[in-house]
Amino acid sequence: MSADDLVPQKVEAILNPGRMLSDGIPYPDFAAARALDDLAEWLPFWAETAERYEALGMAALEAGNRVSGGEWLWHSSLSWHYGQLMWFHEPERREHGQHKKVELYKRAAPHLVAPAERVEIQFESTMIPGYLRLPDGPGPHPCAVLIGGLESTKEESYHFEALCHRRGLATFAFDGPGQGEMYFDVKLCADFHRYTSAVLDAISPRPEVDSDRIGILGRSLGGYYAMQSAALDKRLKSCVAWGGFSDMSDFDGMPPHTRGGFVYVSGYEDLDEGRSYLQETFDLSQSIGDLTCPTMLIQGVHDPIFPPHQTELLQVGLAHNDMAEIVVEPDGDHCCHNMGPVVRPRMADYLARTLRE
Amino acid sequence: MSADDLVPQKVEAILNPGRMLSDGIPYPDFAAARALDDLAEWLPFWAETAERYEALGMAALEAGNRVSGGEWLWHSSLSWHYGQLMWFHEPERREHGQHKKVELYKRAAPHLVAPAERVEIQFESTMIPGYLRLPDGPGPHPCAVLIGGLESTKEESYHFEALCHRRGLATFAFDGPGQGEMYFDVKLCADFHRYTSAVLDAISPRPEVDSDRIGILGRSLGGYYAMQSAALDKRLKSCVAWGGFSDMSDFDGMPPHTRGGFVYVSGYEDLDEGRSYLQETFDLSQSIGDLTCPTMLIQGVHDPIFPPHQTELLQVGLAHNDMAEIVVEPDGDHCCHNMGPVVRPRMADYLARTLRE
Numbered sequence: 219m220s221a222d223d224l225v226p227q228k229v230e231a232i233l234n235p236g237r238m239l240s241d242g243i244p245y246p247d248f249a250a251a252r253a254l255d256d257l258a259e260w261l262p263f264w265a266e267t268a269e270r271y272e273a274l275g276m277a278a279l280e281a282g283n284r285v286s287g288g289e290w291l292w293h294s295s296l297s298w299h300y301g302q303l304m305w306f307h308e309p310e311r312r313e314h315g316q317h318k319k320v321e322l323y324k325r326a327a328p329h330l331v332a333p334a335e336r337v338e339i340q341f342e343s344t345m346i347p348g349y350l351r352l353p354d355g356p357g358p359h360p361c362a363v364l365i366g367g368l369e370s371t372k373e374e375s376y377h378f379e380a381l382c383h384r385r386g387l388a389t390f391a392f393d394g395p396g397q398g399e400m401y402f403d404v405k406l407c408a409d410f411h412r413y414t415s416a417v418l419d420a421i422s423p424r425p426e427v428d429s430d431r432i433g434i435l436g437r438s439l440g441g442y443y444a445m446q447s448a449a450l451d452k453r454l455k456s457c458v459a460w461g462g463f464s465d466m467s468d469f470d471g472m473p474p475h476t477r478g479g480f481v482y483v484s485g486y487e488d489l490d491e492g493r494s495y496l497q498e499t500f501d502l503s504q505s506i507g508d509l510t511c512p513t514m515l516i517q518g519v520h521d522p523i524f525p526p527h528q529t530e531l532l533q534v535g536l537a538h539n540d541m542a543e544i545v546v547e548p549d550g551d552h553c554c555h556n557m558g559p560v561v562r563p564r565m566a567d568y569l570a571r572t573l574r575e
Numbered sequence: 576m577s578a579d580d581l582v583p584q585k586v587e588a589i590l591n592p593g594r595m596l597s598d599g600i601p602y603p604d605f606a607a608a609r610a611l612d613d614l615a616e617w618l619p620f621w622a623e624t625a626e627r628y629e630a631l632g633m634a635a636l637e638a639g640n641r642v643s644g645g646e647w648l649w650h651s652s653l654s655w656h657y658g659q660l661m662w663f664h665e666p667e668r669r670e671h672g673q674h675k676k677v678e679l680y681k682r683a684a685p686h687l688v689a690p691a692e693r694v695e696i697q698f699e700s701t702m703i704p705g706y707l708r709l710p711d712g713p714g715p716h717p718c719a720v721l722i723g724g725l726e727s728t729k730e731e732s733y734h735f736e737a738l739c740h741r742r743g744l745a746t747f748a749f750d751g752p753g754q755g756e757m758y759f760d761v762k763l764c765a766d767f768h769r770y771t772s773a774v775l776d777a778i779s780p781r782p783e784v785d786s787d788r789i790g791i792l793g794r795s796l797g798g799y800y801a802m803q804s805a806a807l808d809k810r811l812k813s814c815v816a817w818g819g820f821s822d823m824s825d826f827d828g829m830p831p832h833t834r835g836g837f838v839y840v841s842g843y844e845d846l847d848e849g850r851s852y853l854q855e856t857f858d859l860s861q862s863i864g865d866l867t868c869p870t871m872l873i874q875g876v877h878d879p880i881f882p883p884h885q886t887e888l889l890q891v892g893l894a895h896n897d898m899a900e901i902v903v904e905p906d907g908d909h910c911c912h913n914m915g916p917v918v919r920p921r922m923a924d925y926l927a928r929t930l931r932e
Contacts, residue, residue, distance in 0.1 A: 235602055235606065236602065236603060239596070239602040240602070244915070244916035245592055245593065245596040245597070245602070245915075246593060246913055246914065246915070246916065247916075249592065274917065278920075278924065281924075281928075282928070283920075283924040283927075283928065285738075285741050285742050285920070285923075285924070285927075286920040286921070286923075286924050289920065290920075293916070331741045354711050381642075384642050384688045385642050556603055557603065558601070558602075558603070559601035559603065559604075559650070560631065563635075563640075563642070563643040563646065563647070564643070566642075566643075567635065567638075567640040567642070567643050570640075570642075571638075571639070571640065
């Protein structure tokens with residue numbers, strides 16, 4: 219079986235209301251996308267939407283309306299992001315969307331409130347791209363390092379970053395192996411945590427950042443990376459896994475396009491080879507015993523990607539950690555995106571509280 | 576015909592996706608409300624939602640999570656707001672909802688980012704309630720005075736206020752005659768502008784406010800009040816009518832529950848008497864000739880409440896004003912709520928730009 223057989227077939231396969239609206243897709247755009255008859259219209263719809271926001275953003279900047287300029291360019295970036303989401307079956311169009319997303323965010327960055335400073339971290343033979351944003355008031359600030367997942371990248375955490383800033387935290391969102399900009403250079407791999415450590419090397423000396431108060435949050439697949447990173451680098455003082463898993467034993471039960479996505483970002487074309495690689499690559503039981511800092515885990519019982527079996531593995535793995543707070547939402551879906559307005563502030567609170575103490 | 580015949584019959588009559596989501600109703604709550612079979616479930620649904628947010632907010636405050644505490648109490652307030660919306664046919668339940676909305680916002684106010692300071696302005700034999708919120712940085716700040724409409728009050732402008740704050744404007748949102756808290760004391764009347772002037776008397780001397788740079792924005796019915804106020808009180812240096820009308824000649828074409836609402840907040844029970852009162856009360860042609868400050872008008876061609884005929888009257892009335900910017904959106908509905916992510920930043924930009932100059 220080829221990974222090509224795992225492409226999404228319907229708009230509903232991609233459409234995720236809770237996630238998209240919490241991440242900042244405006245409702246009118248969401249409603250128009252939901253009304254599309256054919257999945258083939260999805261990417262062109264978002265490309266057109268992105269171009270409309272880009273034009274609005276450029277006009278606003280020209281008129282001296284910087285705040286709107288920055289926000290509309292970011293809306294353009296986010297529209298490209300959702301346009302290329304799960305579009306693994308047409309790699310060229312997906313990659314074009316990824317590049318546009320990155321470009322538009324870059325142009326938005328200096329105009330955002332707070333401004334996003336692009337930081338490019340040279341690491342071995344590659345470069346880790348990230349954005350540092352600061353809360354109001356004098357520093358040094360505690361800092362939340364933010365990691366995306368299989369299909370979320372540093373450009374998508376803009377709204378979550380605002381939750382952090384309002385609570386006095388700086389944020390540093392970056393793409394690691396297999397994600398966003400880095401995918402082109404480094405595919406999904408077993409040692410994501412080394413990239414996190416390189417990020418800590420780069421941001422700890424910054425005068426704006428309180429190097430004794432750095433925490434990490436990872437979303438979905440990023441939840442694994444966050445736990446792995448916090449277990450293996452003790453400079454991380456707090457950890458949130460916003461959805462997470464322990465191993466890939468439940469791979470075959472995932473939705474088809476999610477499996478296709480995992481195989482794609484691993485650099486494989488064959489599903490069986492990809493599955494083998496993923497199952498060898500992911501095993502948190504190797505490191506979770508070292509996860510000793512305050513750790514929050516948010517899981518939804520109705521998560522079709524990381525099912526309750528994975529939560530059980532994590533509960534066992536975290537049994538040693540008295541400071542672990544495992545939240546299992548009986549009505550939650552993947553990452554509890556359907557409960558965003560309740561779980562997102564909670565995670566930001568957790569980071570703020572544990573990094574203040 | 577009694578105004579009682581004008582009660583809404585279906586959930587769709589009240590449900591306004593663009594407005595509710597732009598004003599801050601979380602999508603999961605909106606989706607659950609949309610799925611209600613029977614309008615009778617509407618108010619109880621929102622009451623239950625409000626109580627859930629209230630409990631979340633109180634728990635957050637107890638745990639020291641002030642930012643979440645404030646936001647969740649505000650969500651509770653906004654849920655009460657939408658619960659009682661258009662509920663004119665059961666005045667006691669509507670009034671209970673109004674009181675709860677006010678109470679919850681009061682409790683949220685000190686914890687909001689930026690905090691909302693309650694200001695109670697004694698005026699003649701009544702009191703005008705409002706909230707002052709400040710942007711970051713040292714003052715004195717230019718200030719946007721914000722007015723609600725028939726069914727929007729000072730508690731609902733929280734998200735719009737954030738747009739203003741990010742652009743360096745302070746905000747002062749208040750309830751005038753016929754609105755929110757004031758409805759109980761003073762019904763809809765012809766001289767709203769006198770209440771605006773009382774607000775200016777109260778906020779102009781504040782050291783945080785730059786008294787030479789105060790503008791006004793009114794929404795829907797508030798658009799009329801904003802234009803009237805700016806025409807008659809020259810301390811207002813900028814005016815935005817976010818939807819507006821010139822007179823009540825199109826009253827009979829309005830949706831039934833809107834007519835019922837106008838009659839209710841005017842203190843009438845009989846529709847014909849109410850209509851006569853409203854048609855005598857509203858006539859902007861008396862004052863619009865004095866509206867000489869920079870003025871923006873946002874109208875939607877598909878507005879079923881203030882139809883294009885009203886836009887034409889306003890265009891004629893504003894012909895003398897070289898600085899008037901009349902935006903007529905061909906795809907816009909009432910207040911262009913279906914285009915919130917585009918028109919809301921524009922209005923905030925306009926206020927910021929005209930009050931900076």
